[in-house]
Amino acid sequence: MFKKILIANRGEIALRVIRTCKEMGIKTVAVYSTADAESLHVRFADEAVCIGPPSSAESYLKMSNIISAAEITNADAIHPGYGFLSENAKFSNLCEEHNIKFIGATGAMIDQMGDKANAKSTMIRAGVPCVPGSEGVIKDFEDCKKIAIETGYPVMLKASAGGGGKGMRAVWKAEDLKDAWDSARQESKAAFGNNDMYMEKLIEEPxxxxxxxxxxxxxxxxxxxxxxxxxxxxxxxxxxxxxxxxxxxxxxxxxxxxxxxxxxxxxxxxxxxxxxxxxxxxxxxxxxxxxxxxxxxxxxxxxxxxxxxxxxxxxxxxxxxxxxxxxxxxxxxxxxxxxxxxxxxxxxxxxxxxxxxxxxxxxxxxxxxxxxxxxxxxxxxxxxxxxxxxxxxxxxxxxxxxxxxxxxxxxxxxxxxxxxxxxxxxxxxxxxxxxxxxxxxxxxxx
CATH class of the missing domain: 3.30.470.20 (ATP-grasp fold, B domain)
Known part of the structure; x- marks a missing residue:
């Protein structure tokens, strides 16, 4: 069993993990940004390490700072909670490279299921019912038009790297498809650095x-x-x-x-x-x-x-x-x-x-x-x-x-x-x- 777990998160989920670790007799390390110095997860962990300024990019998403915090505190595992780096294949792999157990999926599993287009094609192979639509990433707008006709309107355009509703557009008729395609890709690029799209049949009253x-x-x-x-x-x-x-x-x-x-x-x-x-x-x-x-x-x-x-x-x-x-x-x-x-x-x-x-x-x-x-x-x-x-x-x-x-x-x-x-x-x-x-x-x- 692990001797010490670092929780690479903040707020209620960090506190939630700390409570279970204490009940299991496992020491805990909290990480925090300067904005979270007074948060309860910092107070109730056995140790706490400041990992940067308020910006998530400079703290809770800064992989090198979190790995360093784990190494200086001799943590043998990292629990990522939800959000932040919890579904980041690179971070999961980085933990493995540093001989720190990532309490979550392996990088390969995250790559397989984290990308929604990949996940869908994997589930089709597994025999799990999937929404009709593109089998993977749509090549270009001509491909998009063809798949929309085959699927049948209404359709839903989705960002392959998406989450939180970003890069999603419902399209009810063919003449609206181009605007939806352009705006969804633009939004996805801004949010995720990736404008790959896939398409599904829009399920009504879902x-x-x-x-x-x-x-x-x-x-x-x-x-x-x-x-x-x-x-x-x-x-x-x-x-x-x-x-x-x-x-x-x-x-x-x-x-x-x-x-x-x-x-x-x-x-x-x-x-x-x-x-x-x-x-x-x-x-x-x-x-x-x-x-x-x-x-x-x-x-x-x-x-x-x-x-x-x-x-x-x-x-x-x-x-x-x-x-x-x-x-x-x-x-x-x-x-x-x-x-x-x-x-x-x-x-x-x-x-x-x-x-x-x-x-x-x-x-x-x-x-x-x-x-x-x-x-x-x-x-x-x-x-x-x-x-x-x-x-x-x-x-x-x-x-x-x-x-x-x-x-x-x-x-x-x-x-x-x-x-x-x-x-x-x-x-x-x-x-x-x-x-x-x-x-x-x-x-x-x-």
Whole structure:
């Protein structure tokens, strides 16, 4: 087992990893930028190393600084959390070169699944259902026109190196294709340094349902059932739940089997997520694979009583998994609390938290790194907390979330708490009748 793990991340996920390491008797090293000097992950780690100024490019994305921090503290493993370098093949390989275990996928696996066009062709070979469209990267616009006709409108253009909704364009008719092609490639180039595009059939009334998987270093994988992530704004998830209100037992078995097949086909090691689009007829299609822990992993932990971070560490240390699949026994909902103003188009709202009262009680979990007096820096993602509730039924979970949100007090900055409170009363959400288009018609009440 590892003696010391460096967490190459910040905020709540860094704190989350530190907690499990402490429970396992493993020493921890926090890294931080100068903007995060007062963050709780710095305070609760056994050691902390400053790796640069506030800019991510000069700190949390600076591979040489992180490797140096691991070497001077004698860390024998690095946990990357999510975001930043968690799906960076070069960083995974760099850790291996320095004899430091990367707690995540190998560089080869990330290369295979991180590029969405490559991932799709791999999944076709594995026999996993995929959305009709291009088999890989589109060569040029003439190729693009031809594939759009073969696929049939409407289509979705996607950046091969994409994420967070960047470089995506829905195209409903042929005359709009050229503008979409040009603007998507331009946006992708600016965001990722890569303008490769691929195309898929646009799935109407889709739900975004993902399957949590874990694979070990012996080629075996299992799944831990699904999460419904369909409530999104600009392709950014706002809330998640498990089990999905749209799921049937038969569909859960089929999607779980497909996710395990995907993981075992590439001999996947670590915790990962196979993401699917599911249409209104419950046909499901592979969308992408995230080769890391997800923001929303706590709801899975709550319904199957399973520490995913612990399992990541055990797998990385060469411990085999049991191989059995897990199914939800309870219902869990997560609300992402962001420092954003939901009454002003979700505009980011960094600043100092003057008052903080967090909810509690049976079945309520808070994952956060903030406290009264904490200064939310403007340099990073605006998520400051995850509120997770768990109950026997979906109806009970919604009522528990309402109660918890009513108890949650943050002053000094605007947050998305009012949005989530209104969401929990929305008839379409309450009935489970929502798709990824839900937020297009949602209006905040004054």
């Amino acid at each position: 739900r975004h349902i993902e399957i949590q998987i874990v694979g070990d270093s012996y080629g075996k994988a299992c799944h831990l059932s699904e999460r419904d992530c369909s409530v999104q704004r600009r392709h950014q998830k706002l809330t998640e739940e498990t089990p999905s209100p749209f799921m049937t037992d038969e569909l859960r078995e089929k999607m779980g089997d497909a996710a395990v097949k995907a993981a075992e086909f590439i001999k996947y090691e670590g915790a990962g997520t196979v993401e699917f689009l599911v249409d209104k007829h419950r046909n499901f299609y592979f969308m992408e694979m995230n080769t890391r822990i997800q923001v929303e992993h706590p709801i899975t932990e709550e319904v199957v009583n399973y520490d995913l971070i612990r399992e990541q560490i055990l797998v990385a240390a060469g411990v085999p998994i049991s191989g059995k699949n897990y199914y939800p026994k309870l219902h869990s909902i997560e609300c992402r609390i962001n420092a954003e103003d939901p009454y002003n188009n979700f505009r980011p709202a960094p600043g100092r938290i003057t008052v903080l009262h967090t909810p509690g009680g049976h079945g309520v979990r808070m994952d956060t790194h903030v406290y009264a007096g904490y200064m939310i820096p403007p340099n990073y993602d605006s998520m400051i907390a995850k509120l997770i509730v768990t109950a026997q039924t979906r109806e009970e979970a919604i009522n528990k979330m309402k109660r918890a949100l009513d108890e949650f007090v943050i002053e000094g900055v605007k947050t998305t708490i009012p949005f989530h409170r209104q969401l929990m009363d929305h008839p379409d959400y309450v009935s489970g009748n929502y798709t990824t288009k839900f937020m297009e018609d949602f209006k905040m009440e004054a």
